[in-house]
Amino acid sequence: MRMDGKFKEHAIETVLLSTSAVTVVILFLICIFLFGEGAALFNEISFFDFLSGKFWYPTSEPPQFGLLPLFLGTLIVTVGAICISVPLGVASAIFISEIASAKVAGMLKPFIEILAGVPSVVYGFFGLVVIIPNLQKLLNLPTGQTALAGSIMLGIMALPTIISISEDAISAVPSFIKEGSLALGATRWQTIHRVTVPAALSGISAAVMLGIGRAIGETMTVMMVTGNTAIIPGFPDGFLAPVRTMTATIALEMGEVPQGSDHYHALFVIGAMLFVITLLINLIAESIKRRYMFKVGS
Amino acid sequence: MTVKFEEGIETEIEVRDLNLWYSDNHALKNISIEIPEKCITAFIGPSGCGKSTFIRCLNRMNDLITNCRTEGKVLVKGENIYEKEVDVVNLRKRVGMVFQKPNPFPMSIYENIAYGPRIHGERNKKKLDQIVEETLRSAALWDEVSDRLNSPALDLSGGQQQRLCIARTLAVKPEIILLDEPCSALDPISTSKIEDLMMKLKNNYTIVIVTHNMQQAARVSDYTAYFLLGELIEFGTARQIFEMPREKSTEDYITGRFG
Amino acid sequence: MWLKPTTTEKIAFAFLTIAITTVVAFVFLILYYITANGIGAISIDFLTNVPLKRMTEGGIYPAIIGTLLLITGSMVVALPLGILAAIYLNEYAREGKLTWTIQMAISNLAGTPSVVFGLFGLALFVKYMGFGPSILSASLTLALLVLPIIIRASEEALATVPKGFREASLALGVTKWQTIRKVVLPIALPGIVTGAIISVGRVAGETAPILLTGAAFFLPRLPDSVSDQFMALPYHLFVLATSGTNIAKTRPIQYGTALVLLLIVLGLNLIAVAIRRHYRKKMKW
Numbered sequence: 001m002r003m004d005g006k007f008k009e010h011a012i013e014t015v016l017l018s019t020s021a022v023t024v025v026i027l028f029l030i031c032i033f034l035f036g037e038g039a040a041l042f043n044e045i046s047f048f049d050f051l052s053g054k055f056w057y058p059t060s061e062p063p064q065f066g067l068l069p070l071f072l073g074t075l076i077v078t079v080g081a082i083c084i085s086v087p088l089g090v091a092s093a094i095f096i097s098e099i100a101s102a103k104v105a106g107m108l109k110p111f112i113e114i115l116a117g118v119p120s121v122v123y124g125f126f127g128l129v130v131i132i133p134n135l136q137k138l139l140n141l142p143t144g145q146t147a148l149a150g151s152i153m154l155g156i157m158a159l160p161t162i163i164s165i166s167e168d169a170i171s172a173v174p175s176f177i178k179e180g181s182l183a184l185g186a187t188r189w190q191t192i193h194r195v196t197v198p199a200a201l202s203g204i205s206a207a208v209m210l211g212i213g214r215a216i217g218e219t220m221t222v223m224m225v226t227g228n229t230a231i232i233p234g235f236p237d238g239f240l241a242p243v244r245t246m247t248a249t250i251a252l253e254m255g256e257v258p259q260g261s262d263h264y265h266a267l268f269v270i271g272a273m274l275f276v277i278t279l280l281i282n283l284i285a286e287s288i289k290r291r292y293m294f295k296v297g298s
Numbered sequence: 299m300t301v302k303f304e305e306g307i308e309t310e311i312e313v314r315d316l317n318l319w320y321s322d323n324h325a326l327k328n329i330s331i332e333i334p335e336k337c338i339t340a341f342i343g344p345s346g347c348g349k350s351t352f353i354r355c356l357n358r359m360n361d362l363i364t365n366c367r368t369e370g371k372v373l374v375k376g377e378n379i380y381e382k383e384v385d386v387v388n389l390r391k392r393v394g395m396v397f398q399k400p401n402p403f404p405m406s407i408y409e410n411i412a413y414g415p416r417i418h419g420e421r422n423k424k425k426l427d428q429i430v431e432e433t434l435r436s437a438a439l440w441d442e443v444s445d446r447l448n449s450p451a452l453d454l455s456g457g458q459q460q461r462l463c464i465a466r467t468l469a470v471k472p473e474i475i476l477l478d479e480p481c482s483a484l485d486p487i488s489t490s491k492i493e494d495l496m497m498k499l500k501n502n503y504t505i506v507i508v509t510h511n512m513q514q515a516a517r518v519s520d521y522t523a524y525f526l527l528g529e530l531i532e533f534g535t536a537r538q539i540f541e542m543p544r545e546k547s548t549e550d551y552i553t554g555r556f557g
Numbered sequence: 558m559w560l561k562p563t564t565t566e567k568i569a570f571a572f573l574t575i576a577i578t579t580v581v582a583f584v585f586l587i588l589y590y591i592t593a594n595g596i597g598a599i600s601i602d603f604l605t606n607v608p609l610k611r612m613t614e615g616g617i618y619p620a621i622i623g624t625l626l627l628i629t630g631s632m633v634v635a636l637p638l639g640i641l642a643a644i645y646l647n648e649y650a651r652e653g654k655l656t657w658t659i660q661m662a663i664s665n666l667a668g669t670p671s672v673v674f675g676l677f678g679l680a681l682f683v684k685y686m687g688f689g690p691s692i693l694s695a696s697l698t699l700a701l702l703v704l705p706i707i708i709r710a711s712e713e714a715l716a717t718v719p720k721g722f723r724e725a726s727l728a729l730g731v732t733k734w735q736t737i738r739k740v741v742l743p744i745a746l747p748g749i750v751t752g753a754i755i756s757v758g759r760v761a762g763e764t765a766p767i768l769l770t771g772a773a774f775f776l777p778r779l780p781d782s783v784s785d786q787f788m789a790l791p792y793h794l795f796v797l798a799t800s801g802t803n804i805a806k807t808r809p810i811q812y813g814t815a816l817v818l819l820l821i822v823l824g825l826n827l828i829a830v831a832i833r834r835h836y837r838k839k840m841k842w
């Protein structure tokens with residue numbers, strides 16, 4: 001029996017729909033498995049104790065699972081990274097889209113792509129052999145494996161995200177708007193910082209959010225350069241001391257934990273927290289991006 | 299090309315042997331013209347003949363186009379604006395421009411007007427308020443927007459946006475206003491409002507307008523220049539151009555026989 | 558007190574120039590550093606030998622093969638899935654809650670940290686489905702990780718195909734699916750391939766997910782089945798650089814490994830860029 005053409009087309013559409021629905025299923029499964037594997041921890045300790053615990057001694061007797069040092073470790077490294085990559089990234093994006101000629105911009109963009117392409121373990125290795133010894137010498141530290149080293153590396157790694165998305169946003173500002181400003185006798189810079197950048201601000205903010213997401217989620221690089229000491233970092237002197245991030249903790253300890261132990265569950269809880277944090281950041285970035293860029297107002 | 303202006307009218311802009319190329323495209327050929335002060339001068343001509351290119355020469359907006367090269371002189375009040383030491387930023391302050399498509403900034407109405415004075419150093423809030431009100435009044439927009447100065451300019455209608463752009467130009471106190479097809483995106487009512495506005499403004503400003511609308515050129519302009527394929531074919535009083543054009547091609551164009 | 562606007566402009570532009578120069582300089586620095594130090598370590602032996610003497614000598618052959626297996630495994634799964642999903646989203650999906658949900662899922666997956674994918678792979682593939690720490694588990698995990706990249710790139714490629722082509726074909730009485738297969742996909746192919754190549758680079762460089770799903774610390778032989786453990790270049794580099802037997806002595810091997818990894822990933826990116834440039838020039842409508 002020949003398949004009815006209309007029926008066939010319909011069947012194809014259904015198959016295609018289900019392939020794209022796979023993404024939703026995956027996201028859903030990630031939630032289930034992460035929360036599922038993590039939940040058992042809270043038979044032993046309360047969620048609040050976990051969140052506010054100041055000590056992460058998973059192998060001591062009795063073990064202590066306090067998220068705070070890890071969370072603050074992630075926080076301090078990320079804050080440092082953002083301080084480096086936002087000014088550098090936004091300035092580079094402005095340069096590429098507003099100052100460089102088309103030819104120069106075309107030459108610069110591959111560099112940004114290279115920056116995005118380098119694997120994180122290579123960044124980590126570079127940090128290990130170049131940044132760390134130099135930091136140690138330069139700042140006269142007992143060890144170069146510090147939060148600062150992590151911030152520097154993550155700052156660089158967040159650059160491509162920030163540059164390419166900001167650049168898209170800035171180039172999307174129509175040229176007639178810029179001409180309007182120049183025709184009033186504004187300099188190019190006045191036009192950039194009073195008209196173009198404000199008009200692109202929602203896109204730039206989204207770029208920064210995604211850059212933050214990238215920094216928080218990065219694992220190998222921080223693990224290789226931050227020293228991984230799970231103590232609550234001071235501020236701002238914590239930058240010059242070793243720290244341990246949430247991601248590094250998972251990667252470092254998962255290999256050694258017995259499956260089904262509290263420690264194992266605790267690592268899944270950290271993963272779930274990371275998932276929720278980056279999910280929130282993404283949702284914020286999406287909602288900023290969706291706001292029509294010219295509704296910025298004053 | 300020179301025309302005898304009416305008694306007491308001086309030359310505001312004098313263009314001498316202006317040539318312009320986009321890469322190899324010779325877009326303006328040996329243009330020479332004198333534009334009178336405190337009058338409306340209209341540029342007409344078929345699409346692609348170089349009207350926009352020419353009007354953009356008058357405040358050096360073409361500098362922004364990378365492969366664009368200019369030769370010749372443009373004297374504004376006797377001073378050649380293509381001299382090396384000329385401050386382009388200051389030139390554009392003196393020679394304002396309104397574009398075909400209304401292009402208000404994505405800011406409030408107030409901020410749009412205050413933008414120009416601010417970048418030129420005005421920081422006094424009272425003074426800015428005053429400028430905003432004055433210019434909106436002279437652009438015949440005040441009554442329509444005075445109660446919502448802080449709402450986004452992009453919420454205005456197209457015609458209102460265009461008048462806002464004119465007001466924005468007035469706010470930097472230019473001597474000359476260039477308008478490149480300011481009404482082509484507007485409905486007839488908005489168009490006639492802008493025409494009225496131009497008639498009013500010509501008492502204080504030298505106005506140059508590009509238009510595709512023959513009636514508009516005939517209605518508002520005092521002097522009219524006809525361009526064809528990058529050349530200035532004919533320049534004269536509006537009455538002369540529209541009633542007894544000297545050139546055959548001018549006549550064909552204004553009578554719609556152009557093809 | 559207030560600087561002249563043109564002076565401010567000069568200062569501002571100087572800062573912007575410094576910023577971009579810093580970024581570019583850094584790229585040069587890292588490329589130069591790894592290349593200059595790694596080039597000496599690379600030889601035929603290095604590429605074709607197994608690690609010897611507790612990884613202080615010998616080559617990286619099993620790691621290269623492991624990485625190639627991961628690439629193959631993950632692409633077999635992610636490519637068809639990603640391209641079909643992109644076809645649905647660009648050609649069939651109507652605006653609505655469902656499409657919105659799918660789009661949000663994709664962008665959230667794209668933002669999910671790779672270590673979280675690793676945990677997920679560990680829980681789902683290694684444990685729940687019983688694949689154990691293996692090439693299979695790691696490949697599937699990496700497939701999920703690059704799925705959003707492939708979907709996004711393919712969607713973008715499909716979106717650049719002018720509407721007129723579809724209409725012209727449909728007007729000839731050709732069905733929608735045939736139109737997509739015969740007209741739309743061939744035109745979008747370079748863009749799709751570009752996305753695929755970039756995701757291959759991503760698979761080759763990812764460490765955290767495979768660390769949790771089956772990469773072996775040391776396995777001086779090739780895996781004998783998909784359910785065997787494996788070595789992979791990025792993890793091998795990590796191991797050598799942080800927990801090897803004699804870290805200082807094996808630096809040359811580390812540089813060599815880093816260079817090989819970098820060459821693979823950047824080489825892939827370069828190919829992708831070349832394809833994109835080539836077709837962008839050729840196809841102008």
Ligand SMILES: Nc1ncnc2c1ncn2[C@@H]1O[C@H](COP(=O)(O)OP(=O)(O)OP(=O)(O)O)[C@@H](O)[C@H]1O
Pocket residue numbers: 320323325343344345346347348349350351352363510
């Ligand atoms: N930015 C540019 N780059 C290259 N060529 C250009 C550019 N702008 C205009 N041209 C060319 O210069 C010539 C004159 O164009 P211009 O825009 O000045 O015409 P116009 O008289 O204003 O036409 P219209 O009435 O359609 O606005 C045309 O041949 C056009 O293709």
Ligand SMILES: [Mg+2]
Pocket residue numbers: 349350351478
């Ligand atoms: Mg024009």
